Amino acid sequence: xxxxxxxxxxxxxxxxxxxxxxxxxxxxxxxxxxxxxxxxxxxxxxxxxxxxxxxxxxxxxxxxxxxxxxxxxxxxxxxxxxxxxxxxxxxxxxxxxxxxxxxxxxxxxxxxxxxxxxxxxxxxxxxxxxxxxxxxxxxxxxxxxxxxxxxxxxxxxxxxxxxxxxxxxxxxxxxxxxxxxxxxxxxxxxxxxxxxxxxxxxxxxxxxxxxxxxxxxxxxxxxxxxxxxxxxxxxxxxxxxxxxxxxxxxxxxxxxxxxxxxxxxxxxxxxxxxxxxxxxxxxxxxxxxxxxxxxxxxxxxxxxxxxxxxxxxxxxxxxxxxxxxxxxxxxxxxxxxxxxxxxxxxxxxxxxxxxxxxxxxxxxxxxxxxxxxxxxxxxxxxxx
Ligand code: GLA
Numbered sequence: 001x002x003x004x005x006x007x008x009x010x011x012x013x014x015x016x017x018x019x020x021x022x023x024x025x026x027x028x029x030x031x032x033x034x035x036x037x038x039x040x041x042x043x044x045x046x047x048x049x050x051x052x053x054x055x056x057x058x059x060x061x062x063x064x065x066x067x068x069x070x071x072x073x074x075x076x077x078x079x080x081x082x083x084x085x086x087x088x089x090x091x092x093x094x095x096x097x098x099x100x101x102x103x104x105x106x107x108x109x110x111x112x113x114x115x116x117x118x119x120x121x122x123x124x125x126x127x128x129x130x131x132x133x134x135x136x137x138x139x140x141x142x143x144x145x146x147x148x149x150x151x152x153x154x155x156x157x158x159x160x161x162x163x164x165x166x167x168x169x170x171x172x173x174x175x176x177x178x179x180x181x182x183x184x185x186x187x188x189x190x191x192x193x194x195x196x197x198x199x200x201x202x203x204x205x206x207x208x209x210x211x212x213x214x215x216x217x218x219x220x221x222x223x224x225x226x227x228x229x230x231x232x233x234x235x236x237x238x239x240x241x242x243x244x245x246x247x248x249x250x251x252x253x254x255x256x257x258x259x260x261x262x263x264x265x266x267x268x269x270x271x272x273x274x275x276x277x278x279x280x281x282x283x284x285x286x287x288x289x290x291x292x293x294x295x296x297x298x299x300x301x302x303x304x305x306x307x308x309x310x311x312x313x314x315x316x317x318x319x320x321x322x323x324x325x326x327x328x329x330x331x332x333x334x335x336x337x338x339x340x341x342x343x344x345x346x347x348x349x350x351x352x353x354x355x356x357x358x359x360x361x362x363x364x365x366x367x368x369x370x371x372x373x374x375x376x377x378x379x380x381x382x383x384x
Contacts, residue, residue: 017147019058022383025137026051027128028178029211029342029374030333031187032299033277035307037172039232039270040193040245042277044200045174046209046376047182050122052133056141059113066097069119080111086166093124096131097138099162104142107158112145123370125217127339131167132175135159136380144382152379153195156180170226171335182379189281193245200281207289207328208347208373212357214313215367216338225335228309232270235263244270265306272302293329293344297322300331300341309336313365317341320360324353 026047033043059065062081076094078084084102089095101111116138124130136159143149150158156176163169163176177190177197186199202209232244239255241247244267247255252271256264276295283292300318304310314332318341321330326349333342345353354371361369 016144018144021056021141021144023054023056023137023140023144023380024051024383025054025133025140025179025380026182026377027122027130027133028175028182029128029209029340030174030178031209031342031344032280032295032331033174033273034299034303034331034333034336035228035232035309036245036270036273036277037174037190037192038170038229039236040243041270041274043172043174043190043192044187044277044281045178045190046187046202047178047379048122048128048209048211048374049377050120050128050372050374051377052118052120052122052130052137054137054141055117055119056145057115058145059115061113062111063113064097064101064111065113065115066094067115067117069117080105080113086168089166090168093131093134095166095168096134096162099166100135100138100159101142102166103158103162104139109142109146109148111142114141114145116141123213125219125339126213127218127334127336128211129175129179129334131163131169132159132179133380135162136176136179140380140382152180153177170229178379180379182377184376184378186376187284189277193243200284202284202376203287204347204375206287206347208345208350209376210343210345210350210353210371210373211333212317212330212341212343212361213370214311214317214338214340215365215369216311216313218335218337218339222337224309224337228266228307231262231266235259235267235270238263239267245274247271249275265308269302269306273299276302289328289344289346293327296329296331296342296344303332303336307336311336311338313338313367314341316364317357317361317369320357324356325349326353 028045030045064078064080066076089098159176189198280295318330321327326346328344330343
């Protein structure tokens with residue numbers, strides 16, 4: 001199994017200007033490397049098949065009109081000719097598209113009016129990056145409407161900025177990069193320090209990626225995510241490094257006794273997760289599925305005990321997964337506090353595994369969990 005390296009500044013071809021078209025933006029699931037992106041570390045997400053679709057048509061005025069496929073959601077109209085302020089969109093999903101528009105306007109782009117009908121096979125609030133999909137989808141749509149383009153990296157960073165400024169979530173770069181750079185059949189090993197991206201092939205004839213939604217809604221805007229980020233920053237400061245990426249496991253072990261308990265546990269997660277991510281990639285290359293799975297279980301335990309971002313329901317899913325024949329590994333995925341677990345499973349046993357997990361989880365929690373098997377999908381794209 002070989003890896004291909006994508007230049008970190010890879011760009012897209014300038015889109016030809018069009019007035020009616022459709023954009024597909026995938027969600028993402030992170031296989032391993034959790035809460036490491038904002039510590040300049042490694043992440044290994046893949047784009048997934050569930051996605052957001054935007055059917056876009058230009059308008060002769062300056063209104064951005066957003067319509068969703070949900071009957072309880074009224075149509076939204078925003079005058080993109082006026083300056084946009086984050087306060088006007090606080091707490092609403094419209095913060096994501098408006099943040100992107102504001103970012104492009106800051107670059108000097110003239111944003112034309114358009115109508116976008118938004119439909120999704122990707123659940124919101126499941127920790128599968130529906131927000132990043134919406135941001136990157138809108139940015140791509142505007143590129144086509146305007147007939148200009150950003151490089152893929154610029155686009156992902158602009159969308160991350162929209163999330164910081166308009167949604168108030170100080171996220172890392174993983175989600176927007178996964179949605180932008182996703183490649184069919186591959187996971188993306190992203191070095192968040194250098195932004196070097198390696199495409200790691202997944203042997204789909206042997207293993208499948210199973211996503212299990214706990215049914216617990218996850219939200220990053222409630223402050224816990226920002227708190228973890230600040231705690232890592234404090235740990236790095238105490239260790240005298242610019243970011244936790246700068247300190248390896250052996251050095252961390254020497255320095256660990258000088259750290260207060262909280263900073264010790266938070267930094268232990270980040271430093272050991274780095275090792276697990278490298279070991280996971282090696283295991284995938286060697287087709288050592290059980291070894292890869294153990295990295296996932298280790299990651300979950302660390303997120304549960306040291307990083308404290310799991311919840312009872314996710315812990316239960318991971319415990320159940322250990323009991324099923326054909327599951328190599330399982331862990332919570334994404335920001336945590338609810339959302340989904342991801343499992344690496346024997347490709348020939350996915351129906352039995354899904355059935356077992358669903359009925360057991362229902363029995364124990366009363367929640368009917370959504371589960372799905374997904375291939376690694378391509379990144380954001382225009383429909384032909
Ligand atoms: C969220 C953030 C990402 C990343 C993950 C945790 O998904 O948006 O940037 O920090 O949490 O790995």
